[in-house]
Amino acid sequence: MQPDARGLREPARCGYLRSMTQFRFTPLAQSLPATVPFVGPETQERQRGAPFDARLGANENVFGPSPRAIEAMQKADADIWMYGDPENHDLRHALAAHHGISHENIVVGEGIDGLLGYLVRLFVGPGDAVVTSEGAYPTFNYHVAGFGGVLHKVPYVDDHEDPASLFAKAAEVDAKLVYLANPDNPMGTWHAGADIVAAMEALPRGCLLVLDEAYVECAPEGTAAPVAVDDPRLIRMRTFSKAYGMAGARVGYALGASELISAFNKVRNHFGMNRAAQAGALAALRDRNWLTHVQSEISTARGRIAQIAGENGLCSLASATNFVAIDCGQDGVFAKAVLDALIAKGLFVRMPFAAPQNRCIRISCGPTRDLDAFAAALPGALEVARGRADTGA
Incomplete structure (x- = not known):
């Protein structure tokens, strides 16, 4: 083994480099x-050494996407060597026609998760106040923390996120953003939606x-909130991951005032959306x-899940x-024991993580065989x- 210019042989040199890095x-x-907001079913399958028999935990649309969407993506595969259109021109214009608005009021991104990251980057710096509900969608919190924002949380009221509490807290802490899922x-x-719009009179x-x-x-x-798309008080997030059954494709979009929408071009990944x-x-x-068809299947599945619970x-x-939240009738420890037992039986399910909502388990709608x-x-x-x-175990 020959020494390098410093007279260090290879093992010693590697240690030297590590110590200097x-x-x-x-x-x-x-x-x-260094964390992941959600532990995916794939991770759990690797840990348990077996696949799940039913995947009922990630709020995916198990009924799948439109056959036309599958066909379109298959055809697009031949052109996958090309970058996707960085302006998402065709999709934005189609969405504009669908909603009866201008394409300037729409931005497309890598799911709502990606768009939330861009939005937080635009608004939140170290120390800036942001308001959400305790136990609400954690990926939003993840982005806020990543840009140094300070999260202020309010409790649910009767298992609902509460606009009045959220907006009052936003006024108290001078929040830049307040998150509400509906x-x-x-x-x-x-x-x-009309009740949320009425409550927005108290939005600071x-x-x-x-x-x-x-x-x-x-x-x-x-x-849906009945509000003009150019209302500067809010931005609305939509997705193709749920009812449209395309969670793996990562397609989301936001509706908002054109000045706000154009600001996304300052920070977004312009080639983030693939052609397919x-x-x-x-x-x-x-x-x-x-x-x-999917909406009907979801309605039927919700009824079946409620029947099984009863x-x-x-x-x-x-x-x-x-999906349907099932109240297990006790506390979060008991609900977690139910969840663990279901996972052991080969069913992937999840549960809320904050009390008192964590008394529940959450079951995604699925086909008859899964239910x-x-x-x-x-x-x-x-x-x-x-x-x-x-x-007491």
């Missing part, structure tokens, strides 16, 4: 944990409402019949989403959880 992370980056994740509850001046409407296509008529995803979303948007002496929350598996597994899971409770 000091990554110059920002103080903010150094302060953050319908809500993880509880599936919702407000009439200079605070932007981030209204996440990811599940609005699953919800009753009147859930753009083509698939465009075809999915045009297939109204498939969307109607047959086991549990209550379910009325849902406007493609039959859930119906078969739930009694045993409850027995296991009750046994642990009795023994």
Whole structure:
């Protein structure tokens, strides 16, 4: 082994380099944990050494995307060597026609998660106040922390995110952003859109409402906020991940005032949307019949999940989403025991992570075979959880 110019042989040289390496992370980056907001089912499958029999935890649309969307994405594969259109021209114009607005009021991005990251980057710096609900969608919190914002949280009220509490807290802390999902994740509850618009009279001046409407296509008529698209008080987030069944394609979009929408061009990844995803979303948007079919399947599945809960002496929350929260009747420890037992039986499910909502487990809508598996597994899971409770384990 020959020494290098410093007279160090290879093993010693590697140690020397390691000792000299000091990554110059920002103080903010150094302060953050290296974490993932969600533990995916794939991770759990690797840990348990077996695939899940039913995937009922990620709020995916198990009924799948439009066959037209699949066909469009397959055709686009031949051109995948090309970057996607950085302006998302065709999809933005189609969405504009769908909503009866200008394409200048729409930005397309890598799912709502990606758009939330860009939005927070535009508004939030170290120390800036942001308001959300305790236990609400954690990816928003992840982005806020990543840019040094300070999160202020308010509790749910009757298992609903509460606009009045959110807006009052925003006024108290001079928040730049306030996050509200309607319908809500993880509880599936919702407000009439008109009630949210009325509550916005209390939204403090200079605070932007981030209204996440990811599940609005699953919800009753009147859930979407009836507000002009150029209202500067809010930005609305939509997605192709839920009712349109394209979670893996990562296609989301935001509706807002043109000046706000154009600001995304300052920070977004202009080649973040791949060609196949753009083509698939465009075809999915045009297939109204498939969307109607999926909405019917979701409604049927919600009824079946509620029936299964009732047959086991549990209550379910009325849902406007493609999942149902089931109240396990005790506390978060008991609900976690039920969840663990279901996972052990090969069913991937999740639960809210903040009390008192963590007394529930959350079951995604799925086809008959998946819900039959859930119906078969739930009694045993409850027995296991009750046994642990009795023994204090």
